[in-house]
Amino acid sequence: MLGKSLIIWIACLTWLHFGAEAMDDDQFFAQSDAFFKTHVDEGLVKYGQIKSNTKLLQDLISYVANAEIKSMSGQAQLAFYINAYNLWVIHHIIEYYPVDAPMSIEGFFDKKKIKIAGEEMTLNDLENGKIRAFQDPRIHFVLVCAALGCPPLADFSYTPSQLNHQLEQQTRLALNHRDFLKKTGDKVLLSEIFKWYRDDFGASDAELLHFINTYRNQPLPSQTRLDFYQYDWTLNDASPL
Template identity: 30%
Template structure:
């Protein structure tokens, strides 16, 4: 920034956030996986540290090179990436009123509805529930169905669209003395349900499209409140931004989306984006956890209601994306076998998600966008960038490999031994770093794990 501002150097900036082809070319051209990478005309300098390492004479020479020669358009400006999807061009949320919600509103009316109230069964009280048998009769009497069969079909359609559910998730909609509860009557502290007036009344959106809109808004907020050096975020500024109010309205639509028909890649991309959005949302409205106990509560309590289910940050990471594995310092998996959220979990966890999930701390990976079509390349790119940076530090003299603490906390995802963890990382390293790691492994080396920097990436 000093060079661009004080010295008045003309410059072009290439955004690689949605440019896989440009990113691939940059790696081939520079052999570097991290950004930024700096060029003075056709002269490749390296990253910020490489630039800072230049002497004043070298910098002056580079400045004169740019000032006295017409700036040449780097080859990666010419490379054309695929056209951005509609949600990347701009996302406008249009609420299409849901006819099922209209029926639900009538069902909930105190005098003429299905009789929502507290009911007792086997000495246990269930709050704000209605009886399936009475609801079947109500649907017929109010003209929504002609027969019991039609009423049952309609009720089950409402359940599939997360209008209501059986109180213990054990039954479909039946013409029996079973208790059901409307979604909004489930008391939860999820961040997309607790604010007054936020109720999902629209036709459920396609999950990928909704997550795309949310991530676009989050990144717009991030960009608008990012410090000049790009390293810190003004979260108080985000909280007061009118766009954040729009974001919260959009997040409410997660409540009734359908997760059942998503592909594996679609599910991974969706939940990475939602996790990263939830972390930022929680940091904005709740603040940063500063102690170990606060961090435990943060990751186990901050949640969204998604597709009818309350999912915390740990539920998303370890329950879904890691294939229902125990989180660090825990013996049990997040979901039991009879947990209604268990079917959402991946059958096989994806280790690369650890280099895509953002926690708001300085040691976390940077926030990026992920989509179903390009997921494999995007995850590989994020893993390469992270491991070729400070997440793996080599000391050839001390014969030591220092790894990010993430790979220690989640070692079961990478390999049970230190050597296997390092071997897992090998395929993501650039040629020079890979060769150095292989040399260290062959001669015998010590593997250590870095202290984690939990300091927030905040200007507050």
């Protein structure tokens, strides 16, 4: 298997060859993969490193803004949207960096405009209007809103051929992490993600617990009481201020 450094090196050589030309779909997935592998460390983002050289980020955002996605398969569209969301979140942070939290930026999710495949929208529009339309609750564990309360950001690009495996992997990672799902006696404290998007996981506590246990290495007992802990909006910075 190729090492991480070698993969990044090959991707960078590819970028030097194609960088001056319009990016195509395959190059987008490859270059976004190189971007995340370079700038993500154990789920946190190296914002300072990105700020020092934004060229690749800007090129990826340019592709996202103008991509032709109508001919893409459903899997390819969802992979595209997930990467687009995470890239635009990072782009917003870099605009204002150094900053201590995404919520310190006015209208971060509901007012600041982004462009996705020719359409102008907000991050909330992208999440609720495009991504949630696929009706796959696992997306809540791969969309990362630049906060420590979010699931960890993956150090790879979501791709059409690997998407189902990647969604499974990241969902399992989150739901087995003691800082994301906190057990206290007969009670489990959940991320407020499960409160905000409750309908995506099931209307009742039993349905929610069933979803969680689908991905748990050690399933929670059926009598487990569920509650929520306060979301941590601190920036997910690999080198915090």
